[in-house]
Amino acid sequence: MSKLDGKLAAAKDLFLKKYETFESGLNGSYNAPFNETRKSALNAFSNVGLPSNRLEDWKYTNISPLLKHDYKLSATARNLTADDLSKFLFEGLENNLMVFVNGRFNKSLSNYTVAEAGVVVDNLRHQVDSGSDVVKDHLSRHAGFEEEGFVALNTAFAHDGVFVSVPDNTEVAEPIHVLYISDSADGEFFAAPRNLIVAGKNSKVAVVESYHALRGSDHAYLNNVVTEIVAEENANVEHIKIQDEDRQAYHICRSQSHIKRDSKVTQINIDMGGRLVRNDLNMEMSDQNCEAELIGLYMGTGRQHIDNHTFIDHAMPHCLSTELYKGILGGKAQGVFNGKVMVRQDAQKTNAYQTNQALLLTDDAVINSKPELEIYADDVKCSHGATVGQLDEEALFYLRSRGIPRDKAHSLLQYAFASDVLGYIGLDNVREQLEARVVERFHTL
Amino acid sequence: MLTIKNLQASIEDNQILKGLNLEIKPGEVHAIMGPNGSGKSTLANVLAGREEYEVDGGEVLFDGEDLLDMGPEDRAREGLFLAFQYPVEIPGVSNANFLKHAVNEIREHRGLEKLDAMDFLTMVKDRLKLVEMDQKFLHRSVNEGFSGGEKKRNEIFQLAVLEPKLAIMDETDSGLDIDALKIVANGINKLRGEDRSFLVITHYQRLLNYIVPDYVHVLVDGQIVESGDKSLALELEKNGYDAILERI
Structure with missing residues (x-):
C-alpha cells in the first residue's frame, strides 16, 4: 500500500464513521425514501473510496492535500447580514436569490418570489421531506455514484441545495441566483451541496450558481457539489457556475445534464478561486436534435490546481455540441483540461466541436491538456484543437x-x-x- | 526638444548605432535616410524603448529629461510617439477600447480629466476623418485583418488621437501605393504644428515629395554622415547612396 493509498483509506474511514452522526442529525428527514439512496451511496463509497491518481481520470490531480484535514460535518458560520452578501450579488438578481451558508439553507437571507405560475424554487431538503414527485423522478437518477467516490460521498451526505422545477410551457423571465457562502473561521468543515434543476417541456430557465468565502475563512474546507440538470423536450437551460472560493478551499463538483429531444443546455463554468478544484461536467444527449454548450474559463495563480473534466455523450443523431475552454495560469498554478466526446454508433449527423486554449503567464505554470474523441458513427463532423501559449x-x-x-x-x-x-x-x-x-x-x- | 548625443546601441552583441548625434527643435521635421542596415529602424526602436536593444553609450534628452531611463509607457506619456514599421495585430482588443485606455493614461499624466465615453467618441470620430478611415475601424480588433495601407493609416490615426510632441515615423511609406501614401502624408501634414516635431525615417525620397522636411540626414553604418535641407534627399534620389559614400 502506497503512502497515498493509506491516506485515502484513512479519509474514507473517517467519513464512514461520521455517517452515523450525520444520519441522526437528519431528524425529520430520516424516513424520507431518499435515505435508501443515501445508504446505497454510502455502500458504494465504502467500496470505491476516494480516487487515487493511478486512475486514468485522476492522473493529473493528486487529492492528497485535501485528505489531511479533519472536517466537521457542520461548521458554525458567523452571523451574516445582507451587507455581508452585497459584494457577491448580481445587480438585478437580488430578488431572485437563494442563499446557502456552509451548505445550510439560510431562509432569512434568501429572497425569492416566483413570478410564473407553477415554478418551484425551493431548498432541496424541504422538497425531499415533503415527498415531491420531481425529487422521486430525478434526484440521484442521473449522476451515477456506483463508480464515483465523490458522487457517492455527496449522495450519502447530501444535506441541502437548490431545487428548481419549471412546469411545461413556462419561461422563467428572471435568472435565479444561488449563492453558496462558506465561512471556515470556526474550523475545518465539509459540505455536500446538492442541486436539482428540472426544466419541463418547452420551458426556459437560467440559473447562476456562485461559490464564495467570507473574509477570515482561515481554515480549509471541502465543498463536494453535485448538480443534476434535466432538460425535457424542447427546453432551454442556461447554467452558469462561478467558483470563487477561498484559496484554502477544496472544491469538487460533478454536474450531470440529461438533455432530451430538441432541447438545449448551456453550461458556463468560471473558476477563479480554490486551492484544489475539480469539475466533472457531463452532458448526456439522449435523443435527437439536442444541443449542448460547455464553456469555461479558469484562472489560477500561486499554487492553485484547477482540473476540468468534461464528457459529452452523443447517443442519438442530429445533435450539436460546442465546447470552448480557456485558462490563464500564473505563479505555480496547475491546470488540467480533459475533454472527452463520445459519438456512439447511432449518433449519425453529429456535429461536435471542441477548443481548448491556455495562456501561461510564468515559466512555472503548468497545463495538462487532453482532448479525447471516441467516434463510432461514420457520418459526423467533429473537431478539436488545443493550444498553449504566452x-x-x-x-x-x-x-x-x-x-x-x-x-x-x-x-x-x-x-x-x-x-x-x-x-x-x-x-x-x-x-x-x-x-x-x-x-x-x-x-x- | 530631442537631443541625441553620441548614441551607441547594439542588438544581440552587434553594434548598430556607432555614435549618433541629432538635435530636433519644436516644430521641425527631420528626415533620416539611409541604405538598408544603416541603423534607421534601430534608432526608432531605441527611442521608443524596445527592450531587445542595448544602449552601450551616449545620451538622449527629451525636453531635458533622460529618455533612456524611462519605460516605453512613460516615454509615450511624456509625448513621444512611434509609428511602427510593422503595426502589431491584437485580436480581441478593439481599436476603440485600446485608444480609450491610451488617451486616458496620457491625459491623466498631463493632469487632464479622463474623457468619458461620449467625449472620447466625438474626438476619435473627428480624427478618423483626417486619415479617411471609416468608423467601423473603431470596433474592429487592433490591426487585425487590416490591409498594409489600413495599418499605416491606423498608426496616423493614433498619432492624431494621442497628440504627441514628437512623432517618429518608421518607414511609414513602405508598402504603400501612391493613393495610400498621399492619404498618410496628408494626415501627417495636417498634424504638423509649432509644438510638434517629426522624425521621418525612410528608405525612399518619394515620401519627402509629400512631407517636406526642414532637415535631411543621411545615416550610414550607425552614424549621420551628412546633413542638409530637402535638396539632399533629391540628390540621393538622383545619385544614390554610393555617391555620398564616395564623398566621405
Whole structure:
C-alpha cells in the first residue's frame, strides 16, 4: 500500500464513521425514501473510496492535500447580514436569490418570489421531506455514484441545495441566483451541496450558481457539489457556475445534464478561486436534435490546481455540441483540461466541436491538456484543437508604446484572450458584471 | 526638444548605432535616410524603448529629461510617439477600447480629466476623418485583418488621437501605393504644428515629395554622415547612396 493509498483509506474511514452522526442529525428527514439512496451511496463509497491518481481520470490531480484535514460535518458560520452578501450579488438578481451558508439553507437571507405560475424554487431538503414527485423522478437518477467516490460521498451526505422545477410551457423571465457562502473561521468543515434543476417541456430557465468565502475563512474546507440538470423536450437551460472560493478551499463538483429531444443546455463554468478544484461536467444527449454548450474559463495563480473534466455523450443523431475552454495560469498554478466526446454508433449527423486554449503567464505554470474523441458513427463532423501559449511580447510593447502601463497591458491582453468565453453568457446583465470581476482578477495573476 | 548625443546601441552583441548625434527643435521635421542596415529602424526602436536593444553609450534628452531611463509607457506619456514599421495585430482588443485606455493614461499624466465615453467618441470620430478611415475601424480588433495601407493609416490615426510632441515615423511609406501614401502624408501634414516635431525615417525620397522636411540626414553604418535641407534627399534620389559614400 502506497503512502497515498493509506491516506485515502484513512479519509474514507473517517467519513464512514461520521455517517452515523450525520444520519441522526437528519431528524425529520430520516424516513424520507431518499435515505435508501443515501445508504446505497454510502455502500458504494465504502467500496470505491476516494480516487487515487493511478486512475486514468485522476492522473493529473493528486487529492492528497485535501485528505489531511479533519472536517466537521457542520461548521458554525458567523452571523451574516445582507451587507455581508452585497459584494457577491448580481445587480438585478437580488430578488431572485437563494442563499446557502456552509451548505445550510439560510431562509432569512434568501429572497425569492416566483413570478410564473407553477415554478418551484425551493431548498432541496424541504422538497425531499415533503415527498415531491420531481425529487422521486430525478434526484440521484442521473449522476451515477456506483463508480464515483465523490458522487457517492455527496449522495450519502447530501444535506441541502437548490431545487428548481419549471412546469411545461413556462419561461422563467428572471435568472435565479444561488449563492453558496462558506465561512471556515470556526474550523475545518465539509459540505455536500446538492442541486436539482428540472426544466419541463418547452420551458426556459437560467440559473447562476456562485461559490464564495467570507473574509477570515482561515481554515480549509471541502465543498463536494453535485448538480443534476434535466432538460425535457424542447427546453432551454442556461447554467452558469462561478467558483470563487477561498484559496484554502477544496472544491469538487460533478454536474450531470440529461438533455432530451430538441432541447438545449448551456453550461458556463468560471473558476477563479480554490486551492484544489475539480469539475466533472457531463452532458448526456439522449435523443435527437439536442444541443449542448460547455464553456469555461479558469484562472489560477500561486499554487492553485484547477482540473476540468468534461464528457459529452452523443447517443442519438442530429445533435450539436460546442465546447470552448480557456485558462490563464500564473505563479505555480496547475491546470488540467480533459475533454472527452463520445459519438456512439447511432449518433449519425453529429456535429461536435471542441477548443481548448491556455495562456501561461510564468515559466512555472503548468497545463495538462487532453482532448479525447471516441467516434463510432461514420457520418459526423467533429473537431478539436488545443493550444498553449504566452502573452504576445510584441503586442505588449505596442500597448506600452501608447502609454498603457505594463500591468494594464497585461490585463487587456488577458481580457482579449478570454472575452469570447464570456460572450457565451446570454444574460447581458450577468455577463457585464462578471466581466468586471474577471478583469479585476487578472490583476492578481 | 530631442537631443541625441553620441548614441551607441547594439542588438544581440552587434553594434548598430556607432555614435549618433541629432538635435530636433519644436516644430521641425527631420528626415533620416539611409541604405538598408544603416541603423534607421534601430534608432526608432531605441527611442521608443524596445527592450531587445542595448544602449552601450551616449545620451538622449527629451525636453531635458533622460529618455533612456524611462519605460516605453512613460516615454509615450511624456509625448513621444512611434509609428511602427510593422503595426502589431491584437485580436480581441478593439481599436476603440485600446485608444480609450491610451488617451486616458496620457491625459491623466498631463493632469487632464479622463474623457468619458461620449467625449472620447466625438474626438476619435473627428480624427478618423483626417486619415479617411471609416468608423467601423473603431470596433474592429487592433490591426487585425487590416490591409498594409489600413495599418499605416491606423498608426496616423493614433498619432492624431494621442497628440504627441514628437512623432517618429518608421518607414511609414513602405508598402504603400501612391493613393495610400498621399492619404498618410496628408494626415501627417495636417498634424504638423509649432509644438510638434517629426522624425521621418525612410528608405525612399518619394515620401519627402509629400512631407517636406526642414532637415535631411543621411545615416550610414550607425552614424549621420551628412546633413542638409530637402535638396539632399533629391540628390540621393538622383545619385544614390554610393555617391555620398564616395564623398566621405
